[in-house]
Amino acid sequence: MEIGISTFVETTPDVHTGETISHAERIREVVEEIVLADQVGLDVFGVGEHHREDFAASAPAVILAAAASQTKKIRLTSAVTVLSSADPVRVFQDFATVDAISNGRAEIMAGRGSFIESFPLFGYNLNDYNELFDEKLELLLKIRESEKVSWRGGHRPAIDNLGVYPRPVQEPLPVWIGSGGNAESVIRAGLLGLPLVLAIIGGRPLQFAPLVDLYKKAAAQAGHDVSKLPVASHSHGFIAETTDVAADKFFAPTQQVLNVLGKERGWGHYDRAAFDAARSFEGALYVGDAQTVAEKIIHLRKHVGITRFMLHVPVGSMPHEDVMKAIELLGREVAPRVREEVKKWEDE
Template sequence: MEIGISAFAETTPYPGTGTTISHADRLREVVEEIELADQVGLDVYGLGEHHRPDYAASAPAVVLAAAATRTSRIRLSTAVTVLSSDDPVRVFQQFATLDGLSDGRAEIMAGRGSFIESFPLFGYDLDAYDELFAEKLDLLLAIRENPSSVTWPGGKHRAGIPGLGVFPLPVQPKLPVWIAVGGNPESVVRAGTLGLPLAIAIIGGMPEQFAPLADLYRQAGRKAGHDESLLRIATHSHGFVAPTTQQATSVHFKPYQGVMNQLGQERGWGYFSHTSYEAARSRRGALLVGSPEEVAEKILFQHEHLGIDRFMLHLSAGTMPHADVMKAVELLGTEVAPLVRKELS
C-alpha cells in the first residue's frame, strides 16, 4: 500500500498570537516538506487548490514543479484540481509539463471541489456544478487518450477540438487521473464506470461507514467490464503524528479546532470542542492523531474495512510550526509507513 501526504498550504492565524505566515513563506515551506517526504521514502504528495486568503496554493502544479527538480521518486499530485472551473487543455498541459520535469511522476486528482470560490472567480455558474465536471472530465480523458491529435465534439460549456495536438506530451504513456469524492455515490459510480482510481475523503464519522462506497465503486467497475485488480482506492484523512500522543495533540488540537470552527461557521456545522476532537481521535474515529504506532493502527483499520491501495495523511489542517510539520513528515516516512508495510506483508 502506498502512503503519502496531502496538504492545502494553509495560512490560517497561529492560535494564541493571531499572526499569519505570508503566502510566499508558506509555499517555500511546502516545497521543503515535499523534499523531505521524498527523502524519507513516502510514495505520494498531494497539494490542494484553493482561491481564498487562508490558503496559499491556487496553482498547485507550479508548486509541485518547484518540488519536482528537488525530488527523485515521490509521486506529485493535486488534492484536488477543481476541474469544473478550470480548462482541461491547460490542466493537461500543466501536468504533462510537471511529468516531464519529474521524469514521469505527475498525477491529476480531479474533483468538483468542496470550496466554491473558484466558480465566480473564473466566471462559472454554480447551478451547473455537476454538469461542468462531467463535461470537462470527458474532455480531459479525451486529451489523455491521444494528446497528439485531440478530436472532441464540444459540449454545452466549451467548444469542440477538431484534431489538434496538446503539448508537451507527458513522459507516462497515460497520465494518471484520479477521481476525488467526499461521499457522493454518483461520483463513485462515475469513477468505477470509467475505470479511474478513486480517492475518498474521510474527515468525519467512522471509516467503516465508507466501505459501501468502496463496494459500489468496485461493482460499477466490474459492470463496466474493467479488471477489478486495476480499480484502485485511496483514502485521505486529517491527522498528525509526533513521538508521543501528548506531543501530537498539544501541537495539533488548537490549529485544527480553529479551522474546523471557522469552516463550521461558513457551512453551518456545530461547534468543534475538545470532546469532539477526542471522539474523532478514538480508534474508530476519522482523525489520525497520535504516536507512530497509533497512526499506523488507524491506517491499517481503514485498509481492513475498505481494502485501500493508498493512504494520504492530511497533515496541517490549520497552520502549525514548520518544524513540527517536518518532524511529522519524517515520522510518517521512517516509522509509520514501515509499521504498516510490515503488517501488510
C-alpha cells in the first residue's frame, strides 16, 4: 500500500489576510514539501498541471525535477498531465529527464483534464476533446515502447522513424491513466493494461468499487495480469493533532476554492454542513487526526481495492507550516498504521 501527496500548487488568497502568495514563493514551498514527504517515508508526490492564476503548476515536470535531486526514494508524478493539449514527445522527454535526475522515480499521470484553460492557450479546439486524448495517448505509449518512432495522426504532424531522447532509466516509463470516474476511461485503462488513478473527491468512496471491478475485468479480458495493475485514489484532506483542529483549519480555504469553482461550473454553494458530511466515515474528505485518516484509508483499501492513496493537500491556500505538519503526520503516523494493517491481511 503506497501513501502520498498531491497538489495543484494553489495560489488563492489567504482567507484570513486576503493576501495572495506569489507563484514563485509557492513553487519553492512545494519543493520543500516534496523533500519533507521523502524524509518522512511517503511513497509518492504528485503535482497537477493547470494554466490559471490560482494554481502555479503549469510545468509539473520542472517542479518535480527541482525536487528530484534533493530526494532519495519518493516517486515523482504529474497529477495530472493534461495530455490532450500537450505534445506527447515533449511530455516523454520532460519526464524521462526527471527519471534521469531521480534515478528511476518518475511517473506520468495522463488525463483529459477537468480544467480547459490549456486548450485555447495551446491552440486546440474543445470539440476535439476526446479525440485529442486518444490520439496523444497512442503516441505517448508508442514513444515509450520504442526509441525510434513512426506515427501518423490527425492533430499533430507525422513522425517518420525519428528517435526520441533521452530514454528513461525505467523501461517502460510508468504511465497512469487519471479518471474522474467515467466508465469509458477506466475500461480504456484496463484494456491498455495501464495503472488507474481515480479522483474520489465527492460522494461516497465505496461507490467507486464497481468502477475498479470494471477496470479489472477489462484488463483481464485483454490478457493483462490484473495482480500487477495498481489502482490509486486522489482525495482532498488534511491532518492535524486533533480532528477538530484539522476540520477548523481546512474548512475555510477549501470552501473558498470550491465556491469559486462552483460559480464557474454551476455547482451549489459549499457550506460547513456539506463539509462535515463529507468528512464523515463514509464521505470523501480525509480530514482529522492521524487515527481517523488512517481508518478511512484502510476502509477504502478493504472495500474499493485501492493500492495507492494520495492525499490532496491543501485545496485552498493554507500556511506552509500547517501543510508541512500534515505531511509529517501522514508520513510518520498515518502511513505506518495503514501499512501495518494491510500487511496483516497479506499474512493471513
